[in-house]
Amino acid sequence: MEASKIRLTVPEGIDPSRVLGAGDGVLRALENLVRAHVVARGDSVAVSGDPDEVELVARFFEHAFREADAGRTLSADDVSRCLAVLRDGEHDASSLRDDVLLSYRGRVIRPKTLGQKRYVDAIRSSTITFGLGPAGTGKTYLAMALAVAALKRHEVGRLILTRPVVEAGENLGFLPGTLEEKIDPYMRPLYDALFDMMDRERTDELMERGVIEIAPLAYMRGRTLSDAFVVLDEAQNTTPEQMKMFLTRLGFNSKFVITGDLSQRDLVGRRGGLADVEKILGRVDDVAFSHLERADVVRHALVGRIVEAYDAYDDVREQRSRDRKESR
CATH class of the missing domain: 3.40.50.300 (P-loop containing nucleotide triphosphate hydrolases)
Incomplete structure (x- = not known):
């Protein structure tokens, strides 16, 4: 499959740092989570890679532009959550702005x-x-x-x-x-x-x-x-x-x-x-x-890793228990 390339421009009046995050933290988090290459220079963002992933990144930046225009800055954690919503396709990324x-x-x-x-x-x-x-x-x-x-x-x-x-x-x-x-x-x-x-x-x-x-x-x-x-x-x-x-x-x-x-x-x-x-x-x-x-x-990131470690440990114990029963 041929690689796809697009170039996005941060809308006039929006500070690029609001879109890319402090120290380009949003940009780095994005690149770690998608199969696409993302390069930002000034108010321009170039995206290349798998066509589906490039489209996903484009939709992500549309959401990021709307958030920045409203005076909000996404965090690195927001990136993974937003991408999960966009990949699922059931909701628009803005659905996470559903104030309770x-x-x-x-x-x-x-x-x-x-x-x-x-x-x-x-x-x-x-x-x-x-x-x-x-x-x-x-x-x-x-x-x-x-x-x-x-x-x-x-x-x-x-x-x-x-x-x-x-x-x-x-x-x-x-x-x-x-x-x-x-x-x-x-x-x-x-x-x-x-x-x-x-x-x-x-x-x-x-x-x-x-x-x-x-x-x-x-x-x-x-x-x-x-x-x-x-x-x-x-x-x-x-x-x-x-x-x-x-x-x-x-x-x-x-x-x-x-x-x-x-x-x-x-x-x-x-x-x-x-x-x-x-x-x-x-x-x-x-x-x-x-x-x-x-x-x-959504607690401290370490909580997620602790839960994952305990789940993995329990899975291993259950597998060993099944293996012992089968060997009898």
């Missing part, structure tokens, strides 16, 4: 990867959504951002955040304090995320009024959760009975989001509530399953 929430600190919360965008779309379009994937993929954070946004738009009257209390090394009975004080450390990650999105004083006021509730999963029993956006976190630590109990709490004008990572179960020797739930509910209308992958990890 503007936090009280003025920070925009939005999906950063194609997987996250699909997850956000699933939550918006389904009454019950399961967000499954490894640590750092934004499962809980995005769900909570959508919940806060729904509360602010008065789409629901309550926000309920819950998670199972699973004792990991310490027995609750031996911890100091009242029941609430003993449970608080288990709920702390939900508080932290909430306080990152809403003013502390306003959040405390809404919690006192019962508009926002953060409580253990056991507290959901016997209730009907109507007019509420409910997020169940760490669902891999539920039992099948708890999962059924929770799902049947659904009331009118409510939305449920269940997040979990099957690789981080703290229930020893017991089957988890997420183990078979997709087999049971996979064909039920208005129930969505969104699977996030290692590519959707």
Whole structure:
């Protein structure tokens, strides 16, 4: 196949450094991810190589030009995420500018990867959504951002955040304090995320009024959760009975989001509530399953490498176990 060549010009009025990144970081990241040669001189960008890749790079720069014109500069991390969207073809790269929430600190919360965008779309379009994937993929954070946004738009009257209390090394009975004080450390990650999105004083006021509730999963029993956006976190630590109990709490004008990572179960020797739930509910209308992958990890880059290393280690152990069984 013949190589293709094109030359792009940075539109007038746009600083090329906004397009190419600090120290040409965007340009270097781009060249590492495509089968094309990209050279920038002044306001001109020359691209040569595989025709499909050249077209991909052209579409990338169209997006980069629009971002720069809006006063935004892409980062090296943005390059890989943008290319993933463009290669997939399902969404335009601008879909990653799908603002979910503007936090009280003025920070925009939005999906950063194609997987996250699909997850956000699933939550918006389904009454019950399961967000499954490894640590750092934004499962809980995005769900909570959508919940806060729904509360602010008065789409629901309550926000309920819950998670199972699973004792990991310490027995609750031996911890100091009242029941609430003993449970608080288990709920702390939900508080932290909430306080990152809403003013502390306003959040405390809404919690006192019962508009926002953060409580253990056991507290959901016997209730009907109507007019509420409910997020169940760490669902891999539920039992099948708890999962059924929770799902049947659904009331009118409510939305449920269940997040979990099957690789981080703290229930020893017991089957988890997420183990078979997709087999049971996979064909039920208005129930969505969104699977996030290692590519959707948006914490520190090292988190992604740690997840990948553990997955590789587990794969080797499973293969060795299968080999031993076959050799018997």
